Amino acid sequence: MAALCESFTLCGLGPSSGVGLDGGLLALEPGPDHDHVLLTDRGRTATLFKVSDQKPLGCWSAKHGQIITCPVVCNFETHEYIAVHDDKVLRIWKNTDVNLDKVFKATLSADVYRIHSLPKGGPVVLFKGGGVRTLDVLLEAPQQEIENIISDEVIKWSEAFMEHQQPVLIFATEKDGDSFVYVQKLKMNDLHKYKLEQQELSKPLSFTAYIKNQIITLLCLSSNDSVYKFLIPLQQNTEEEEQILPRSLLLNLSVSGSVLKGTSFVVLDKDHIAVLGSLATAGEESKECLTIWNTKFQTLQTSKELPLGTSGQIWCYEKKFFFTHGKVLTVVMYKCETSSLAAAVGKLKDSQAPDVSSFVDWNTLGDEELVISFQSQQSVALKPESGMTLRSKKNTVAKVQPDTLSVGQLLLNLKDASTTVFENELRQVMSKGQMPDFQATIGCVVTALINRCKANPKYYPRNFLLQIVQNQDLSYSLCPDLMVVALEKKDLHLLQICLQRFPDIPEEITYACLRAFLSISDAYLQRIDLNLESVICYLDIEFNNKEVKTEIVENGFSTELEQDIWETKITKKPHVTSDGESCPVGPQKAALLNAVLHSAYSETFLLPHLKNLPAQQAVLFLRYLYYLYVKCSEKINTTLPGTCPPTVNQIMDWLCLLLDAQFSVMVMLPEAKELLSKLHKFVRAQVRFYSELNKIEGSLRELQRLNHQKDPHTYSIEVLELI
């Protein structure tokens, strides 16, 4: 659930910055540090604020007669401030400078629209003619000529991102009621122009955009009280002129009869947006208010009335909204939790909902099966089509359908295409807006990729698959062969992510992964890029430690025979826990095993597979579980540090499971003897300890009960109402 929290006033505003659409501020930009903002008004003043203290840290003004035309930004690398006044005059100064008149000055040859400062990319200057320069380039020759690329279009909005260490600038223009979007990759000097699909009688009022997975998501607040979404893929190979971007409706800003006339909006997270506007109910005076909407469930989450009026602008930094309210700049904090249906209906119990929301839409799954069957049989080509149109209930959906409709067809067509073309086309398919059966489409795409892999043993689009799995809410049943192929190809990173994300992996595959992980040598693993988040906080292992023992049986030679050597080595090892027990596996293997521990399973189905685990591997795994158990017990709350570490319950469940499955083996195996006795001793000590705790708990509870019963006050004055 999203909620608006307490609010406070940051500062009062001068007469020029008041309420109303012409008033307001020029902009509010993040300051040099956390909790700092830079405020530029429509006159000649810029002020730096520390938000939590509600006090200004510095204030700079241009001379009388000059007007700051471009919001002051902070260069995060040099901690300098950059501003443009009178369209062309660039000023750069530091915190210590007092008089703006005396600081660095450069006069440019063209009018500046805005400067965007990127945390790691330095400032980027966007000219009104559409030309873009980085500040460094510009300062080398301030008078250099700036090209005009947008002729008589007018820039309405711009934004900059960093993607793969290169700045990407996106800006929207308008001409004769048409809207265009330009995406410029600065380093590659690569400019793309798109036309926005538009409906008649509605024009864009405000834009916002974010970048994720190489795809820019552009959101547009339209004058017909809706928010539309456009997806712009960054990897664009085709050099077509003026592609038209299809739009999809993200949100309709109406709730039970009243319509929100939005003026500006910001994106809070993947499911929430905040809109500032006036709520108009038929027959009532419209009220300005700040609202938070859930786009997933299309609901209004919360709203706050702003009776004194606003300038229609809103900014959002560090979980705080900034907007003018009456004659002051108001800050409202908010909190926004991952949306789920339970949260939307107010039934969420555990606030720490996992970040990965995985769901399978059974309807679409049915269709997906249709597509698969269609692919395998290659017979009735119209079958998926009819299946999909059946579900389309609205015309709007039907309009988008022609693209999605042909996914199955497209995949068929691509069957024989070259690898690059194939991948590019698939990327195209995936960038097509939020289709109702997007999940199924992704499933089809993955299946197509896997089929190709199977057909061509040399082909394995490692990164592409990784990207898909990482970014989409996939499940095992959507792409059943993916993990099998990954196992064949030893794509451990992919397997790790699959284990972490898929909710429905069959126990057989889980076991296969476990066995594969245990059998791969640590030396091999060290070369592999894996997500070590779950281990690095508790595994105190030097990452380049070559002495990490490989426990596998090689050349039919049991490493256990080297026990003595190992024993001598152990003293040299730096990563020895307080218990004298070191981690039996390397960090990479530990991370992989943690992924297995995390995966969902059912004991009955896993147990038969676990019985097949080779004895040495079982002992290794047991040793690792014992290590985790001891690690857990070191902390009073029995949790391991770090992100997503295995929980103590998972560890205990697997310990029991492994001991159950390998009982006879463990009894027979001499090398397991010592381990088991240590484990037994430890468990016994723990049982004793907890039984002592039990006693204390009983006494404490009794005390608590007595405390409750016995009111400590012997005298009080209370209010009693009798009706």
Added chain:
Amino acid sequence: MGEFEVHRVRFFGLVPAGVRCLAWQPRSDRLGLARTDGTVEVYNFAANYFQEKVIPGHETRSVEALCWAGDRLFGAGLSGEITEYDLAGLCVACSVDGCGGPIWSMAVNSSGTQLAIGCDDGSIKLFEVVPGGIQFEQNLDRRKGRILCLSWHPSDTHIAAGSIDSLRVLDVCSGQTVQRIMVNYHVQKVKQECIVWSIAFLSSGTVVTSDSFGRVQFWDWEQGTLLDSHTVSNSAVLSLAVSEKEDSIVVGTSAGATYQFQLLPVKLNSQEKRWIRTKPFQYHTHDVRAVAHSSTALISGGRTGCGNQEGLGIPPPDLFWLTCAWLPGLDAQLVIRPLMEKMQDKGYEAALRKFTFPHRRLVSCAREARLLLFQFSQHLELWRLGSTNRTGKDGDVLPLSSMPEHLVQLKSKGPEHIYCSCVSPCGSWVTYATASRFHLYRVHYEDDGVRIEKIPKVSKLLLPAYQLQFSSDSSSLFVASARGSVHVVLLLEPGGCRHLHTLQPPSGCPEAVYLLALSTDGRWLAAVSGDWAIHVYKLKRLKHHCTVPLYSCAVTALAIHPVTNNLVIAYSDQQLFEFSIPEKQYTDWSRTVQNSGLHKVWLERDSPITHITFNPKNPSHILLHDTYMFCIIDKSLPLPDNSTLLMNQCILKQLPESARQQQLHAFKICKKFQPLLFADLLDEKCLVMVERPIMDIKTQLPLPTQQKKFGT
């Protein structure tokens, strides 16, 4: 209706003394009860278990045994005296030395003509009950070992006596021991003495004993053989009582449990019967030193170690450990557990009753001065209430601007316990009375504290005093006394008093006055005597005005309305009457109440109304309370019938204002304050409630000897 600022007082540290012994009188349906501090109480079961009489205790007068001889109540204790109680005058009538050292036990024969006492020196003595007292008759065969319990055979020919390790049966005529049985004969190895705590002689010749080994044993006295033995407890079985029909026995253990034994056929329709342990009960936290068996109920009394054991004088060395063995004490509760199979209908009569607190007021309140006077057995405490300057809504606890203040502790000299006490409305007079002394104090409030001045030469004529009441202007004091009389005493400034008059009912009355009510304007006085008659006097002319029609139940509280001069009376059967004093008849409202009847739930409450007061600003309101509820009766509202919910405050609070109107009825009951010892109105918007949480009492009691653990 309104909001009140409630002063919730929990610093009245009353600890009721434990129950030492019980005596059941089936003919008058009364229960005599003696507490460890020597207090003797009489409960009238016919009057809804009302605590009818209280004879305050005495430091040196412990009571180890109580007996009814007809309607006369006798007690005997470790002082070695046999005492007869004057139940009309609520005092000791006479006392006779038993000449055998401390008396541990006493039993009366079936006809009520002879008392047998068991003494510390091992002697058993017979006394004849004669008019005006008792007369020594005979010494029976004396053997070593104190006699801890006695029981007459129903034919009055033999007496069974329990001692340490043995029991004896004596022939009353010859005075000889005819049988001696060693009770620990079967337990060879045990070195410990076996104390026979209680004994009962059945008409069949069976002697039932309960002992410190936790056994209940049945003996054939003639053969001297053990018929049956039941080990009911790991701890001692302290008490035992047999029903009149001799088909049921109740025993109480030091672990707080009570058990019932019943004589049941071995097989269906079989002639052979055996004693079977049937029902266990656990109503007490501490040892059950006394049990009684009425025809329909088991009665048990918990016993406390907080009584004045040290006041018994120095016990002989070997006596000392015995006393200690009882010390682990109890919860001072009287529990009446009706036997379901004896009940005709399973309704209200079948409900379990527990009495922990006295059925009379031990707190008096000075409204104007905002003082509370607490009466303990041997001292008084005067407290000033705190105050607040804030207001709030229902349920709020307001911050205190001043804390309550303990002003004075007045210790009563001498061994006698306090009968009654009172503080005047202005707070400047405090009075109390014991059996032989009457004390009046002038209290001066000065900047740095309180100065107390004793008024000298207070007339001894005022005694005995059972209830004290100041007039509302603190100008006179009314003393409820013996034989239905009420003394009027004028209080003189700066500190003195003068006996003005004694009011007496025109026809005379043998019983003591136990309740007084004064009208605010000082014109009327109502007095209730032990025969439940209410006499109203006209104070201006110091004359008898009228008598309220006699009702068949005990009066538990009464008060005169300040505006209308109507007398509101609460009876122990929970009936309420309103009697107009000027018109000498019941009011219309009272007749309406009688016609429509009170709510069933109201009538089924088991604790009596102990105080009634009024709100002068709301003449239609009557404020009253019992131990478990506080109630305001609004006479202007309709009476609830049995189909409506009596305690509807919770529901009303949830209803919107508009919907409340239909739901309102006259009884506004608040059960938030429990157990409530006293409640009064300080002013229009301000109440005081004196609570005594059971938990607070329990924390002051020593641990029980043996606690039941782990569901054994």
